[in-house]
Amino acid sequence: PSVSVIGLGYIGLPTAAVIARTGMRVLGVDVSETVVQTINRGEIHIEEVDLDGLVHGVVQRGLLRAGTKIEPADVFVIAVPTPFHKDGRHTPDISYVLAAARSLAEVLKPGDTVILESTSPVGTTEQVRDAIAAVRSDLALPGRCDGTPDVAIAYCPERVLPGRILEELINNDRSIGGITPRCARKALSFYKRFVRAECVTTDARSAEMTKLVENAYRDVNIAFANELSIVADKMGLDVWEVIRLANRHPRVNILSPGPGVGGHCIAVDPWFIVNGAPDETPLIRTARGVNDSKIHHVIARATKLVEAHPQAKVACLGLAFKANIDDFRESPARLVAATLARKFGERIHIVEPFAAKLPREFEGTGARQIDVDTAIEDCRIMIVLVDHDVFKSVPLAERAAKVVYDTRGIWPDQPVAPADVQPLRMAG
Ligand code: SAJ
Numbered sequence: 217p218s219v220s221v222i223g224l225g226y227i228g229l230p231t232a233a234v235i236a237r238t239g240m241r242v243l244g245v246d247v248s249e250t251v252v253q254t255i256n257r258g259e260i261h262i263e264e265v266d267l268d269g270l271v272h273g274v275v276q277r278g279l280l281r282a283g284t285k286i287e288p289a290d291v292f293v294i295a296v297p298t299p300f301h302k303d304g305r306h307t308p309d310i311s312y313v314l315a316a317a318r319s320l321a322e323v324l325k326p327g328d329t330v331i332l333e334s335t336s337p338v339g340t341t342e343q344v345r346d347a348i349a350a351v352r353s354d355l356a357l358p359g360r361c362d363g364t365p366d367v368a369i370a371y372c373p374e375r376v377l378p379g380r381i382l383e384e385l386i387n388n389d390r391s392i393g394g395i396t397p398r399c400a401r402k403a404l405s406f407y408k409r410f411v412r413a414e415c416v417t418t419d420a421r422s423a424e425m426t427k428l429v430e431n432a433y434r435d436v437n438i439a440f441a442n443e444l445s446i447v448a449d450k451m452g453l454d455v456w457e458v459i460r461l462a463n464r465h466p467r468v469n470i471l472s473p474g475p476g477v478g479g480h481c482i483a484v485d486p487w488f489i490v491n492g493a494p495d496e497t498p499l500i501r502t503a504r505g506v507n508d509s510k511i512h513h514v515i516a517r518a519t520k521l522v523e524a525h526p527q528a529k530v531a532c533l534g535l536a537f538k539a540n541i542d543d544f545r546e547s548p549a550r551l552v553a554a555t556l557a558r559k560f561g562e563r564i565h566i567v568e569p570f571a572a573k574l575p576r577e578f579e580g581t582g583a584r585q586i587d588v589d590t591a592i593e594d595c596r597i598m599i600v601l602v603d604h605d606v607f608k609s610v611p612l613a614e615r616a617a618k619v620v621y622d623t624r625g626i627w628p629d630q631p632v633a634p635a636d637v638q639p640l641r642m643a644g
Contacts, residue, residue, distance in 0.1 A: 217290035217406070219243070222316045224251055224282060226262055226480075227333060227374050228295035230381045233267065235293075236274035238410050243289060244282040255282040263542050264381050288323040291406050294344070295333045299484070306487035308337045317344040321351035326358065329368040329402050335427050335481065337488040341371040341420035345395055369395045370403035371420040373427035378479070379541045389414045393423025431485035432500050437471045438482070439503035442510040445473035449517065456625035475601050475623045476511035476548030478537030483507065483546060511548045514623055515555050518599050521621050522560055528619065531586070531595035532556060534602020535568040535575070542570035549601035550575060552623075556599075557583035567591045569606055600624050
């Protein structure tokens, strides 16, 4: 079959390339002229392990091309963003999904398959179905798409981890939710062509909720770890030691605290559940709040530390939203570092081997980017914000004399507690 992938971002482009590699002809559709031109040159506009070579290869073989206009195909995959409105209620914005559905409806023919992959609030696939039906009826196009066999409509979320996208696209199990069982089976036969792992069919609403639940589960568990880290700070305990010990229990597996939760999924998706059932979700809502407020806790603690050593140069280690990637969007590390840069100016030095230069908000603050070696040589204070491998490998001898605030627990052997920690006052 011929395939059209709508939205060529972090999910759409790798998905389009992986499908093309199997020999299917793929058109990638994106609103950005620059993105389209880049891909048609065999190049990529995002960073992901091994993606450049793959895209280059499938474009050269004529299996993948990009365009700004939708064209007829047998299978349509929608992979556009679903942000939320900044209206205080975090209302999901599914306008890009519906716009994609409307545009593909114009070229749809009986027998085609439409799959929504974008993370979406429960009920979105049904709205896609209705949007398609409305366009087809307005244009008096033949066929129906109300769940009858004419067109198959299904929801199939991805579960890939940035940095491992190409591998996980193929090796992760998938839930495939059809508007009808028949739609699910049709979508299943498509995914079977490039997914090696198990594909499990269900209904569209369950598949939509499954994706949200997976990320909310992780958010809640990270919130638990972040709350523990704040409690441990207050009690003068090493949270990493406590978690290590607790995780020796066969049924306990506490995640790692950090400077907050970043990325585009875990900090967003739980809101889709809260928004759909506001009165029934105190836990999920609170977890979001805990993770967001961890950033402010880190800023406050780092500020105290920097103020306590007025002569010292400060190194902030890392800006990425997590380890070993060059993705700086929605990153708590970046927010912490930028806040410190605004407060302390040229005392702040940023170490981020994955960034060619500092993001715009650092301009005019006086903060500079330096490499790890210079940081070890020049900076007395080290604030660890990202657990990049290159930071982890700094041996104790090079940092023993430093004042360290390690928000990721990468240096368990660091001898002294950070200077701002109050000793635990024992009762009695
Ligand atoms: N984090 C912690 N402590 C931890 C684990 C993570 O603070 O113990 C932080 C990270 O530093 C990062 C954030 O959480 O700032 C999110 O990182 P992540 O590695 O947990 O997840 P993402 O956002 O890269 O990808 C998630 C994954 N979802 C789950 O693990 C349930 C991925 O499988 C999804 O495909 C992706 O969201 C998505 O697209 O929805």
